[in-house]
Amino acid sequence: MHIDIDLQSTDPAGRTFLTWAPVQGTLRLREAGTGQSDVPVILRNGGISSGGRVVFDTKRSDDGAETLNVVLPASGAPVTFWIAGEFQKPSSVYGDAAFEAVTSDNNVLGRQDLMVRIRKNAVKLTSAERDRFLQALGRLNAAGLGPFQGFRDTHVQTSRSEAHGYAGFPPWHRAYLLDLERSLQDIDPTVTLPYWRFDEPAPELFAPEFLGMPPADPGMGDVIDFPHGHPLEFWKTDGADPIERRPFYDISAAPPQQDEDGNDAVITQNATMALGDQYAAFRRMERAPHGPAHTSFLGPINSVPTAAKDPLFFLLHANVDRLWAFWQWRNRRYNSSDDATYSLLGGSHRVPDDIGHKLNDTMWPWNGSTTPPRPTTAPPRGPFPASGIASRPGGTPKIRDMIDYQGVNGSGSLGFDYDDVPFELQPGDAVS
Amino acid sequence: MKVKDYRRQVEDELARHSANEGSRMTTFRETSEGDAWRKAIDLLADSSADAKARQSALQHLQAATFLGAQFDAFRPDYIAALRVAAISDDASLRKSALDVLVNFKDDFARQKLEEGLRGTGEPLLPPAAALGLLARDDHGSASRIARDLLGQSTDNPLRAQAVRLLAADPTAKPLLVRILTDKDEFREVRRASAVALQSLDPAAFAQTAGDILSDSGDFRDIKATVEGALSRTAPPLPNQTNLLIEQTLARSGLAQRFVGMLLNLFSGRPGS
Numbered sequence: 001m002h003i004d005i006d007l008q009s010t011d012p013a014g015r016t017f018l019t020w021a022p023v024q025g026t027l028r029l030r031e032a033g034t035g036q037s038d039v040p041v042i043l044r045n046g047g048i049s050s051g052g053r054v055v056f057d058t059k060r061s062d063d064g065a066e067t068l069n070v071v072l073p074a075s076g077a078p079v080t081f082w083i084a085g086e087f088q089k090p091s092s093v094y095g096d097a098a099f100e101a102v103t104s105d106n107n108v109l110g111r112q113d114l115m116v117r118i119r120k121n122a123v124k125l126t127s128a129e130r131d132r133f134l135q136a137l138g139r140l141n142a143a144g145l146g147p148f149q150g151f152r153d154t155h156v157q158t159s160r161s162e163a164h165g166y167a168g169f170p171p172w173h174r175a176y177l178l179d180l181e182r183s184l185q186d187i188d189p190t191v192t193l194p195y196w197r198f199d200e201p202a203p204e205l206f207a208p209e210f211l212g213m214p215p216a217d218p219g220m221g222d223v224i225d226f227p228h229g230h231p232l233e234f235w236k237t238d239g240a241d242p243i244e245r246r247p248f249y250d251i252s253a254a255p256p257q258q259d260e261d262g263n264d265a266v267i268t269q270n271a272t273m274a275l276g277d278q279y280a281a282f283r284r285m286e287r288a289p290h291g292p293a294h295t296s297f298l299g300p301i302n303s304v305p306t307a308a309k310d311p312l313f314f315l316l317h318a319n320v321d322r323l324w325a326f327w328q329w330r331n332r333r334y335n336s337s338d339d340a341t342y343s344l345l346g347g348s349h350r351v352p353d354d355i356g357h358k359l360n361d362t363m364w365p366w367n368g369s370t371t372p373p374r375p376t377t378a379p380p381r382g383p384f385p386a387s388g389i390a391s392r393p394g395g396t397p398k399i400r401d402m403i404d405y406q407g408v409n410g411s412g413s414l415g416f417d418y419d420d421v422p423f424e425l426q427p428g429d430a431v432s
Numbered sequence: 433m434k435v436k437d438y439r440r441q442v443e444d445e446l447a448r449h450s451a452n453e454g455s456r457m458t459t460f461r462e463t464s465e466g467d468a469w470r471k472a473i474d475l476l477a478d479s480s481a482d483a484k485a486r487q488s489a490l491q492h493l494q495a496a497t498f499l500g501a502q503f504d505a506f507r508p509d510y511i512a513a514l515r516v517a518a519i520s521d522d523a524s525l526r527k528s529a530l531d532v533l534v535n536f537k538d539d540f541a542r543q544k545l546e547e548g549l550r551g552t553g554e555p556l557l558p559p560a561a562a563l564g565l566l567a568r569d570d571h572g573s574a575s576r577i578a579r580d581l582l583g584q585s586t587d588n589p590l591r592a593q594a595v596r597l598l599a600a601d602p603t604a605k606p607l608l609v610r611i612l613t614d615k616d617e618f619r620e621v622r623r624a625s626a627v628a629l630q631s632l633d634p635a636a637f638a639q640t641a642g643d644i645l646s647d648s649g650d651f652r653d654i655k656a657t658v659e660g661a662l663s664r665t666a667p668p669l670p671n672q673t674n675l676l677i678e679q680t681l682a683r684s685g686l687a688q689r690f691v692g693m694l695l696n697l698f699s700g701r702p703g704s
Contacts, residue, residue: 062435088433138664143630165500218527219558220589221565223596228623229656234664240599240631241568248491248528260488263468265495270449291495298528300568302494303535330442353501422435 011388051096052116085116144236168357390415483522
């Protein structure tokens, strides 16, 4: 007896990647013999005990169980079910999680290895996860000759108003990070973008084997001292520039929450949540903690036109994005037509600079625009890359496409999740 | 953990925080932000003020530059204040101000750094640090000074920094090859020459790397450096260079490990 397994979010190479957001699966009996009866089966986890875990349900829900009993019709008609990564049980490698369909006497009828692929706190990565991320990043840069230069050229002075100072700051950067992550996954599909939790100590992130530190003596310059053979040892942008960075703070602690004058600096996650439950209030996080996180260092990362030269930029912004995701979940802000969720819904543009910030505006560079007030230089990225497991956001994403990133409202997810931000339906939203 | 339990846990934690800290809703002062920036600019430009306070003002203002056009009206005064801070008596503040000015491609900063390195003006930073900042702003001008310093200095960190900058100098290839293959050279200087040569001429780098990898007497760390670079070389290299890398690795005895990877990389196959 054989069964066919078909899980959504399986890429063309047959690898299945799950997040916390449930996806549909189907099972059916194949080559059922004459006189075959319907077959009761149990869906269960088949991976290793310390690996990623999945949960099942008969409907799209946020309350799946570790097992699910279904009956496969003898006719071969498909049975649908829903499967998701179990919150707080992500994978570390491909295949440490698996889905199995077994009979009541424990006969495995079908199995699919998979990965619960989740963005994690950088200091909690295993050394293998860290190294895979760095290897992919190093290859994306390819000693300055690879596609990374396009990412660096996306975050520059001429594109400043596309990304900063207005409501679109969070969604534009969400798209930017996802573009980078998908490019990394083209190199190694098991990689996700880690985040720098900048309100907590993260000495492991600045260890030599990760993002490194400059020489102890500031007089020797701020070029990062990588060990020989490190994947970022030959990192280059703009032709020849290496990674330069020097923290102003003691990296065994977190950057200060307030500056000398009592201004908010790198405020905590709790303080960021306390900015308010309306988007217009929450967006003040662009001032703090976002800005002071950048300026906790000397080096290119402390200026808009140069910040993306440093790979730390992407881990810093992954945390900014995680904070937005956490805020969205906490306040249930997924309905993009509600100004509590996004505060620049429509109407005419107030000033040319806010083009690209309204809900239905497309975003540069993925829209390919060279018409002022958009940057007139050739767009360094775009169209937006497709994903093997997610159909969204399409080649020319709009601000709107970045808001419900998990597809809480049923539109399908963007294919990423954070380790501490669950998927949760709006009350009464379970769909059968 | 079930999501509903997690939500309860998060809300409990936020409630505890709120009780301890109070809501930050009241701390936001949109109307007075301009005043705060003005005050910070004045402090940064005040040579008699405490250096630590000026440094803090600099970071506060620099964070404001991330707000886009909202800060633009203050930018000219901010840059003027940075120029004052760049010649402060405090070494740390000088470096911070110059670092930001260089990121802004500021002519005053470049001129001061060049004068310090050429000895025609007071050095504001130690030479290696000055050279590093200058290179970030202007590769051409930095490489000329780097060549001069390389010929004159015995300070190895400075020489390593100088070698790094030769990556932008098309005439530096023979010099970089010589340094990279010189086993008596300071290790960090050799590493810097590997990075610079790889930028300047990937084919020459691959050739030289092959010589190093097949030399049983060369150092393991230098081999790790060139080996790592070869394995991450990008598809945009011309075909001739790709072939050269392949031949190079084959000669070094490391072909089994890397040639397949390189071929996959160049053919654009994912997950290789």
